[in-house]
Amino acid sequence: MVGFDATNRDTINGSFICRLCNLILREPCQLSCGHRQCKTCMENAEGPAIQCTECSEQTQKNEIMRDKGFKNDMKTLPIICSFCPWNDLFKDYEEHLKIKHPNPICEFCEERFNSTIKLAEHKQKECTKITVPCPLKEFGCSEPVCRAQLPEHYLIENHQKAIIKAIRILEAKVLNESHERVLGMDVDNGQSACSTMMTTTSENISSQMQEIYETINILAGGIQTLNDDTQRLSSESIKLQSSIESLTQDIGSLKLSVQEQSSFLDGIKRRQEFLEEEIASLKQKIDDLQYVSYDATLIWKIVSFNEKMMDAQSERQTSIYSPPFYSSPTGYKMRARLYLNGDGNARRTHMSLFFVLMRGRYDAILSWPFNYKVTFCLHDQSPQQKHVINSFRPDIRSSNFQRPRLEMNIASGIPKFFSLAMIQQADNPYVRDDTMFIKVMVDFSNVFDTLLPYVSGRNPGLPMHIEQPLLTQETPIPTSNPFEAETVESLISLTSSCNVANMNDESQHPNHHFYFSSTTLVVEILEIRLVNLLSTFEILIFEILDKLVYDLACFR
Missing domain, CATH: 2.60.210.10 (Apoptosis, Tumor Necrosis Factor Receptor Associated Protein 2; Chain A)
Incomplete structure (x- = not known):
């Protein structure tokens, strides 16, 4: 089990934080150097000894003791729940988590767990979507990275430099520790003890150097892989550049084609709008023709x-x-x-x-x-x-x-x-x-x-029902002079007979020339009567209009 998480974890004193899981201590245990870690974090560590992440001092696992006094001191810590707004003392936090959050969900991968302990362990070791600090943060590689991307992160240049820096620091540290041990030996122990110590130190140095060389070889292999990848990427980059140039030309051609198509479509759009207007006009005409009337x-x-x-x-x-x-x-x-x-x-x-x-x-x-x-x-x-x-x-x-x-x-x-x-x-x-x-x-x-x-x-x-009667009958010429009327009628009759004779044979009728003169006379008489009649009608129209205007004014 790992430690406890809380919303206010970053504001809690660092002495209450486990340096292995970076969470609030659960069952704190004290190392020989005085620093504390979670019990389960130390039990899960490999090897018979635990190296303090603070001071690098090693403590044998069988020498580690649970710090009950420190656990009692932690009970008064103010805690804000990481899942809800609950806030109270640390002594009640574990019980709150069991009751209120029995099946919490990981906010990174949305996986559900049966306890907050399982969720904390999942975040600490398993969640591939959580963001974690680089293991070589202390050596200059401080970039946070998603856990699933750690293998790729190990191959970047910044991380490789941090590895080399870590190796140099560790090598120098090993040499300094060995030298200090030699100088601190009691002279009275004699050369045998010194020789034994030197031998042990030499063996340790050789072992550590061997590990360093193996690490360097691994890194060298990684660098070679990176070089191969670089060459491969360079070759692919050249191919891609050629493809990009080809695509650029194709895009230019497509742009030109699109512009031509756009102009064509604009023309079609204008034509469509014109046709829509024509269709609307024709539809209106058809609608009008459905109800058209020709009789006023x-x-x-x-x-x-x-x-x-x-x-x-x-x-x-x-x-x-x-x-x-x-x-x-x-x-x-x-x-x-x-x-x-x-x-x-x-x-x-x-x-x-x-x-x-x-x-x-x-x-x-x-x-x-x-x-x-x-x-x-x-x-x-x-x-x-x-x-x-x-x-x-x-x-x-x-x-x-x-x-x-x-x-x-x-x-x-x-x-x-x-x-x-x-x-x-x-x-x-x-x-x-x-x-x-x-x-x-x-x-x-x-x-x-x-x-x-x-x-x-x-x-x-004029409508047909008004026009038809006028086509079939004519109005006789009004006159107050019987002789004049008789003369006109006789002239019309004579004109008609002469007209018929003329149609049969013009040379056999002595009244041929009279036909033209009588026709002229009839026309002149008719014109005179027409002028008189129109004058009478005009006077009558004006009288009617005056009467209508007066009636309309009275109506309004």
Whole structure:
């Protein structure tokens, strides 16, 4: 058994520390020189004598006695347990270890033991992961080393120098001891005693020198091994240097290849981003086409209403757009814009609903400014069908209703379309299954009839249900002069007959030249009537607009 370990071992007086195990003395025994060591440490030492590590004096094992008085003195030592915060007197330490730490674990190799004594012995002799001082620490090799690495440590240059130094010191010490013994002899013993002593000393010196020479031979062999290892390492170093140069070249080539690949990947990444944008655009177009309308009417289904409302309230997304819709396949492109939490003065009080003109493919041949009534309808999804309907007519003086130059014009509409207080009620009929429906209608029915020829002068932006009746009927020319009307009708009839005759045979009809003059006359009369009619319409439009502006002001 080795000594006791403790957290405060380094602060305890050195006289209580065993110099063999460097732990607190267990069953202290006193040598003839007065120094003390653990009983088991001395019993485990080889040979019949024990050499003190402090003063190098030797003591025969049979002369060593247990020092009970010193053991009693140790009882009052303050001790801090090496395994837990326990601290008390040394006399209670062994009992504490038995009770509280019956199966301690080595903190270096994590092996478990059945007693602290076994653990201490393991640390002292067996643990390969513990750090220990070099055996030649006193001779200059003071580097601490892991026990498992001691064989490699013995071959390093610093340790070899320490061995040589130790040999020289021991040799000098042996010679000095022998000389002192010779000088200290009693002259009266005579030459025989001197001769005997000299012989014994000579034999001891020879024996020790023999051991020294053997050690030197071992070291020489180790040095030769080191030289061989050095040559081998040098050869391997040259090979490694060549390999490193080759690898350096390969790395340079790889770097160049990586740079090329990186440039290629950057190009692919940009291309991928472009394609992702194109895919997103195509996906949006496909989504829009699923709900596209070409009859100036849009039924907008708004799903995930509550989520969109929370986004609007937190201002993550204050507005949402409807899919585009058209007045006809070649007509106006339009969409709605909804502020769920309100916009401007209506913020947090009303939903704001707006109408947006978009840039279309046929804008160049459409009539501008846009001047058609827009109606919004919030659908009541209950059987009561109490829809919320509101409408407005565009202000043709505003740029919002001129031909779009950008992707979209500025939105216009009804800021206070519907109260948030009503839409936020749990049982409101306008939001069911987290879905709301809004219908947008553009009224093209109030379109003024056009004079001949309608087919070539019609507005291609009109819906088919408005356009078709105008294609099949023309408006008679209004006049207050019966003669003038009769003249026009007769001229038209004559023109038609002449036109038919001309198609059959121009030379057989004397009215051939009259056909051209009568046609010119008809056109001139029609132009005059058209100007008068347009003037009347313009006056009527301004009267209607003034009335609407007044009604709108009263409504607000």
